[in-house]
Amino acid sequence: MTDGLPRFAPEDAVGLFGGSFNPAHGGHLAVAEAARRACNLRAVVWLVSPGNPLKAQAGYLSLPERTARVRAMTKGRPAMIASDAEARLGTRYTVDTVAALAGRHPGVRFVWIMGADSLASFHRWRHWRRIANTLPLLVVSRPGQAMPALTSPSAHALRQYRLREADVASLPRCRPPAWAYLPAVHDARSATEIRRREASSC
Template sequence: MTFLRPPGPIAKGLRIGLLGGSFNPAHAGHRYVAETAIKRMKLDYVWFLVSPQNPLKPTKGMAPLQARLASARAIAKGDRRLIISDLEQTIESRYTNDTVRVLKSRFPDVDFFWLMGSDNLEQFHRWQHWQDILDHLPAIVVQRPGYVLAALKAKAIQAMGYRFTVLDGRRNELSATAIRARSSEAKAGVVD
């Protein structure tokens, strides 16, 4: 690949967080992770990398990519620092490590950071070549309800804790899993 158009502004020294995921659907918890990292780590932008298909998640129940991009755009609305991208589809990347290598190669003067909620940290060691991801860029973990101890017990933290910054504060309890479950219950006529 000789040319890759950046999803947002690019300049030497910019600090850009990369928040990858299925976003099935995107929700306020995702925005909370991005805004917390922007504020506490002084990031210029956060790129939401909406994955065509997460290799660790089943395809059943996965909304089409365009619907997930639309939900991410709705969550980011009103904040120019939040950039929504289908970059992984554009570069035909299935794995975060491949995406990170392409971005670091194409935009070497940008300071990239991998962002995740602590719920993802628990299984980060299952990602393909997760150590290589951390060799290319540091990770910022924002605490999520129910996963506060993930920063202490996660295998990735135990192995490469020096590559992580863990941020704590007010926690957002929304999750895509809970949103999908409520939506299914509503369609089935189940009422609280």
Template structure:
């Protein structure tokens, strides 16, 4: 077991328990650090998408981001737990155990381990802008429904992004969000507000001053 993994409590290296028929949100990120904006997205997702659970997946590292400024995984898990108040939100870092780097592999794994569970990918509109740079992004969109949540300065991403244009035919109205998790992919929606102006990047920069 690698040193980084040894410092993470074993319960976080396992996938949360789910039952067949559940609707589960997959909310992944570096959470470096986690903040109230992340919690707002998670809580809004549970309500708008009618989820039974949401997995707050703290990743070992994002291939598209600088890992030099990344806080230790155990530290980001502990900080994430402090942001969570709804018992349906489960903080996990199972991607570390399986040495997963890419979202497409995460989705493939959770679907193979949990047949009969309805998974939906959750992300911010700022991530939607660069979604086409993700490894096997089309495979992701064709594997699970996707809920995109509004972020300040990124509201128009759902119109201008490569993903939004490529899968425009699969977008459903926000008013239909409650049934998204149980739709066959590709299927996605854009959730407007409430929005938080907080960002992990800004918080890290402020901490350095």
């Protein structure tokens, strides 16, 4: 069974950007592009989740629709790749997804990309320490989330492995655990607001 990802060369630096993307919006794209530039990534793979275990499933657009929206929004950006790899692999949790992809793409330097809001709740993710020990993490700022993220239990536990902002470009070459915080994105749009606006226009 294929995971739907392109064949990357060993040593390629590739971002894994997981999320519900319900729906994808400009804030997500800003995070992905900031990460790509900061770490000189060959590609950013948007891992469109079949369903986030930490979120209520009511109101979810279908996986094909969410994936199609990512493709539409990133059209003309070849470094941005929409993927339903989790559905193909049958994985529900990030810890299992990154382990499966690392095993299928040996030598590729994967980096997990997350918004600062995700770091704030990272300690609630299943086996979050194992994720941090599997691949480097790049945390990209989101409006109003710097303090909750950087004072979170996971940030505190991993504080000794945090890179300086000046060293972010080296993150894909770092042996995990390693993480960096990129204070670069200030797009305040949210998927919740977009869903509410779309619902009110029907």
